[in-house]
């Protein structure tokens with residue numbers, strides 16, 4: 025280790041934080057399919073989208089052409105509070121695995137929300153404030169997005185209403201308290217406070233909820249209250265755009281030491297951290313300037329990429345949102361109440377879906393207990409207690425490093441460590457007590473849910 029010049033942590037300085045986001049879509053030959061209006065089957069217009077989303081965010085959502093978009097100064101200033109995020113060379117993990125591979129991770133967990141989600145939350149809150157809105161509504165699964173948005177809304181003095189998936193609300197009471205500390209109003213979903221919540225509860229009494237349900241409720245509240253818009257923490261093009269700061273910083277930090285990843289790995293819930301991490305690398309790949317192996321990791325309990333269908337589907341259970349073309353398990357799919365809370369969405373970013381469909385990236389699914397084994401191994405040597413979601417990427421980074429041990433190849437692996445797991449101790453407790461199980465949906469279950477996809481003439 026002493027002869028190696030690469031430090032344990034590579035920090036950029038403050039003025040190396042990106043001043044522009046990179047829009048991957050500009051370099052895609054086949055653009056992601058547009059959102060469709062479920063009523064007319066036609067692409068959603070900016071006007072239609074602006075009923076639900078802030079105007080500037082609608083423009084970003086529809087922008088397939090501009091490669092670079094300026095980050096407003098206020099957002100850059102906020103980023104300075106917790107960015108640049110360190111890029112860490114996992115020397116201790118490499119040693120523990122006895123691998124010739126070089127392993128790097130980009131650590132996004134060093135802010136109070138504990139994840140990368142703040143990168144987009146602050147941008148979305150900024151544009152809502154700029155538009156003169158009173159507040160925003162949203163859903164949260166594991167709670168990281170709700171926390172990040174609460175922080176961002178507190179900063180800009182916006183009202184924040186969060187619908188939290190019921191299973192997480194019950195498993196993570198302290199998450200709720202952090203959100204309330206930042207001034208948000210938190211409701212477990214499905215709830216009796218919305219029409220769509222009442223309907224879902226009537227159809228599935230006792231349900232532990234899903235992101236799809238919570239999205240429906242949050243959208244209903246935003247569209248029925250003047251001065252409110254809905255914001256989403258993943259899946260959408262605009263969110264991937266904001267998260268490109270992760271990849272831009274990673275690439276710059278690696279370049280300082282002449283390093284170039286062979287394999288880039290990220291966990292995939294709705295695809296925002298992965299889309300952000302890979303953005304500049306995928307850009308090079310799309311332009312034919314470089315090649316990288318890119319791997320999305322998803323839970324075996326909610327395997328959108330690996331077992332889903334590439335088709336138009338609703339983003340929400342209540343079927344009130346636009347249709348997105350993506351790898352989906354069906355909007356009625358409610359994953360088992362396992363612990364990969366932030367990876368429980370039935371669909372996937374349409375940008376990443378198109379790239380996966382075009383063979384530009386790979387996907388694997390991993391089981392929960394093997395994810396926690398990786399989490400524990402990582403925590404013990406690298407010090408950081410990882411979020412269960414992030415640990416999906418750790419699992420595959422370890423697996424790839426072990427393959428290098430067999431073949432003797434000195435590959436460079438970069439993975440996204442999206443957050444910390446301090447609020448996930450119920451899951452860690454189950455794992456430590458040997459009570460964690462793996463749930464893999466059957467083919468019949470998935471077929472039943474996928475058979476209910478909406479019929480769309482493309």
Ligand SMILES: *Cc1c(COP(=O)(O)O)cnc(C)c1O
Pocket residue numbers: 138139140141166168169257258259291292293294295296297298366367411413414442443444
């Ligand atoms: C939300 C979350 C994810 C998954 O969301 P993506 O949009 O797929 O990135 C992963 N890790 C953490 C820590 C999260 O909070």
